[in-house]
Amino acid sequence: MVILMGDFNCSVLDDKPRSLLLRQFFSDSQNIPVNCLSACNGMKSTFVSYDGVYESVIDYICLSSDCIDLVSHCEILDDDCLNVSRHRPITVSINFPVSDGKFNISEKSFKRISWKRATDAQISDYVGNVTNSLNQCTYVCDSKESIDSTYTMLCDVLTGAAGTCIGHRPFQSHLKPYWDSGLCEYHKHMRYYRSQWCRAGRPRNKTNTQYMSYKTAKRDFRRAHRKSANGHMMQLNREIDESAEINTNDFWKQVNTRRMAYNCNKSTSGIKFGEIAHRDQKAITEQWGFYFQDYIRHLPLNILMTNGVIMCHKTLGNCVRH
Structure with missing residues (x-):
């Protein structure tokens, strides 16, 4: 998924030359400014002059047209104490589809442990707590299920002992290294x-x-x-x-x-067939199979008379579907 956002210094709602070029760019790149849709809540403008006389929409969060169905909420917020600009912030919530259990997050949430500030006494208590807990546990590792349960048990023992014996790091609202x-x-x-x-x-x-x-x-x-x-x-x-x-x-x-690490989330990639965007691999494969079936059905008769062409299309359609 590619998200294009920022201050474009141009409104797509005008008929000025720059506005026409921006609309053409959005059309050619198949990007849709989410905050210009009717479903966007909040304020109607993203820029307000200091005197409050002039307002316009020149800031956009753009998504590809085949990902618009993932948007669950969009809002242009009013002035906020952390906003140091004349531009209003735009928030967009996106539901990322997850096809497997790799990205499932546990319901348990643990506070960050302050390991750097731990004293010798706290570390000793932590070691004793972990040792006592492990001595009371019985575990085997003779199957996949037992290995998973043992892994979960070890994590619970370590995190529980850390939360009991060692202090937590306080929440810092500004994690900027230059914030003095x-x-x-x-x-x-x-x-x-x-x-x-x-x-x-x-x-x-x-x-x-x-x-x-x-x-x-x-x-x-x-x-x-x-x-x-x-x-x-x-x-x-x-x-x-x-x-x-x-x-x-x-x-x-x-x-x-x-250096920013590049992380491509394959779960958001998909293909749009008709008016529906399909992102599951099985669904995409089935839709390609339907596409080639429909393609063969509308081929001219003189082409279908050739056995080689028929066999080629049948093989291609079966490969795509299966």
Whole structure:
């Protein structure tokens, strides 16, 4: 599945030359802007000027036409305290079909264990807890089912002992390496002034004190956020440059940690037959079989008179179906 999203600086709802080119691009690439569909909830525009006079739809989340049936929810959200832009956020929920049990997630959810902060006493308690639990368990590994049950039992013992003896890591809402105390202070001020602006009814008049205070705090936070992020990226680039000159192994280690892993989810791939998109391998094979059966049925008679052609089509149809 390919998801195309971002600020296009162009509205598909206008008749301007750029709008016509964008609509043509969506048509040629078979992409559909989900937030332009009638099923999209929330606000009607994705961009609002600072004075609140001009609104338009220039941001899109686009999916391929054969994946639109996977969309379960779409919404353009109103202004949020974490939104440091004049653009409104767009959310799209997608139901990914799962054909086997590989991606099934257990109903049990465990908190993250703070292993780095564990003390010697906690580790000793953890080892004793695991040892006692394993001594009380009986297990055999003479079949596939017994191996699976033993594996589940070992996981339960280890995670249970860790949750009992070792502390949990607290939830961090901002896992950015450049997020420091100064940026937290800017963010705190912005949230405070936004709450004041919301209590005042969210006015968008430049003469309103709450509105201008919120916009000023929001601008300061955005400037500080951009400065911290750029400084962090410059520091990473300097480290990579130094590693490239000193240690080749360290250089590639740092490069690979920043390289995005490509993960293709085959469960979303499919073929559209008629008006229905089929993603299950068995269903796709059956639909190809029906396609070739219908294709042979509509062949001209003079072509069907050739035994070689008939045998070829029969063999092809049977191979596809079976």
